[in-house]
Amino acid sequence: MGENDSYYRPGGGVQPQQQGYQPGQPMNANYQPPPQPQPQYQHQQNGGAPPPYSYTPQVPPQGEKYTFDQAFKVEGGPKYHDIWAGVLFILVVIGFGVVSGLSLYTYSNHKSAYGNGIDDGVVSAGLSTNALILYCIVLGVAFVFSYLYIELARRFTKQFIWITGILNIIWCFVTAFYMLAKKAYGGGIVFLIFGVFIAFCFWSWRRKIPFSALMLKTSVDVSKKYGHVYLVSLIGGIVGVGLAIWWAATIIGIYAAWDPNSGSECGVGGCSQAKVNGLIAFSVFAVFWISEWLKNTIHTIVSGVYGSWYFCKNNFPKNATRGAAKRALTYSFGSISLGSLIVAIIQFLRQIAATAAQQEGAGGDIVGYVCFCVASCILGILEWAVEFLNRYAFSHIALYGKSYIAAAKDTWKLIKDRGIDALINECLIGPVLGFGATFIGYACALLAFIYLLITDPSYNSDGTYTAFIVAFAFLIGFQIANIFTTPLSSGVDTIFVAMAWDPEVMIREHPDLYHEMVKVYPHVQQAIHA
DSSP, X not given: OOTTOOEEOTTSOEEOOOTTOOTTSOOOTTOOOOOOOOOSSOOOSTTOOOOSSOSSOOOOOTTOOOBHHHHSOOTTSOXXXXXXXXXXXXXXXXXXXXHHHHHHHHHHHTXXXXXXXXXXXXXXXXXXXXXXXXXXXHHHHHHHHHHHHHHHHHHOHHHHHHHXXXXXXXXXXXXXXXXXXXXXXXXXXXXXXXXXXXXXHHHHTGGGHHHXXXXXXXXXXXXXXXXXXXXXXXXXXXXXXXXXXXXXXHHHHHHHXXXXXXXXOOOTTOOOHHHXXXXXXXXXXXXHHHHHHHHHHHHHHHHHHHHHHHHOTTSOOBTHHHHHHHHHHTTTHHHHHHHHHHHHHHHHHHHHHHHHHHHHHHHTOHHHHHXXXXXXXXXXXXXXXXXXXHHHHHHHHHHHOOOHHHHHHHHHHHHHHHTHHHHHHHOOXXXXXXXXHHHHHHHHHHHHHHHHHHHOOGGGTTSTTHHHHHHHHHHHHHHHHHHHHHHHHHHHHHHHHHHHHOHHHHHHHOHHHHHHHHHHOTTHHHHHTO
C-alpha cells in the first residue's frame, strides 16, 4: 500500500482516498466511502429518484466465469411485467387455434369440392386448394430469398446497401408496369407510387451510406463471432414459415366452413358472409400479432448477445444467448406482447386500408382510392414511429428486464440526452433492411399475380379475390423477410442504445470501431461526449 492507494468501484475507475488519511496511520473503522457521482443524465422512472445501479454491468476479471443474469442483474430481482398483455396474447393464440381447428375439420370433410391440386376444384365462391398451394409456393420463395439476402449481407457488406436499394427500386417498377400492362390498375398504381417514393428516399440518403456500411459491417462481424444469433434467426424463420402455412390453411378452411356459397356443410353457428369476414379479420389480426411477437422475441434475444459483446467484450458471459432467451420468454414475455400488440393493431388497420384502396382502384372509384391511400400512408408513418421506438425499448428490456412503458420512456430520454438520436438518424440499416423485406414482399406479390393469371381458378373468374390474394402474398413475404433480417438490425440497434447507456465503453473497449466511426462520421464525437 503506498501513497496513491485507492479503492476500486464497480464499473471501472478509482475513488479518491479517505479524506484526512495520512500514510502510516491506521484506517478509520467508521470511514464510509464518498458517494459515487451521478451520471450526467437524470434517469427517472415513474417520477422516482435515479436508480442505485450503473447501466454498465460489473464484469469480473478476465478468465472468471459468470452468466448473463449475473452480468445484467435486474433491479430488485427479476419479476414478470405487463402480465395482462401476455395473458391476452395467449388467449388470442388459443382463439386462433380453435377457429383453425373447426375450419380445417370442415375443409378436410369436403376436400373433394376444393380440389387436391391446382385446377381440380369445383367451388366458385371462396378460396380453394389452388390458393393454399399458391401460399405454400410463396412461403418457399420468401424463405429462399430471405436466406440469400442474409448471405449477401454477410459476404458483400459494403456493396449490400447499394444492391438492396437499386434492386428494390427496379423490382417495384417492374411489378407496377407488369400489373398496369395486365390492366390491374389499382395494384399497378400503388406499386408505382411506392417505387417513386423509394427512389427519392434512396437518392436523398446516399451520403449516409459509408456510416451505415460501417455499422452493418460491425453487426455482421459480431454475428460471425457469436453464431448463435443466426441459430435464433433460423429457428424463428422456420416457426414463421410454419405459422404462415397454418394461417393460409385456416383462411381456406374459413371459406369452406362458413361461406354460404361454398356448397359444403356449414360449420358451427351456420353460414353467413358476415361470419366469414369477421373470422378472417380475427385471423389476420392474430397472425399479425403472433408474427410481430415472434420477430420482437428474436430481436430481444439477439440484443442480449450484442449487449454482452459491447459491455463484456474481454470476458463474455457464459450462455449469453440462453440467458437472454430465458428472460425474453419468461419475465419479459408480457412486455414483448404489449409492444407487439400496438404494432399489430396499426398493421391490421393499414392492411384494411391498403386492400380497400386496391379494390376501389380496380372498381374505378378514384376518390375512394385516394382516400384509402392517404389513410394507408398515415398509418404507415405511425407504424414506423412505433417500431422505431420498440426496437430500442426491447434492447433495453433485454438487458435490464423492465416493463414495456418504463423501458420505452427510459430509452427514448436517454437517447435524446446523450445525443445518440443524431447517429441513429444517420444510419440507414433499418430502412435498407426494410427495403430488402419489401423487395421480397414485391417478389411474392408478383408471383401470386402471375400464378392467378396462369391457373385462372374458378373462384377468381371475375378477379374478386385478386387484390386479397396479392396483398397477403406480399404480407407473407414481408413478414418472413423481417424475421430473417432481425439479427443484423438488432445488432445495430443494440450498439446504438448501448452507446447511449455508457458512451465511454465505446472509447475504452472498442477504440478501433470508435476511430472508424470518427472517420466516416466526425459528428459522432459530439454525440458520444454529449
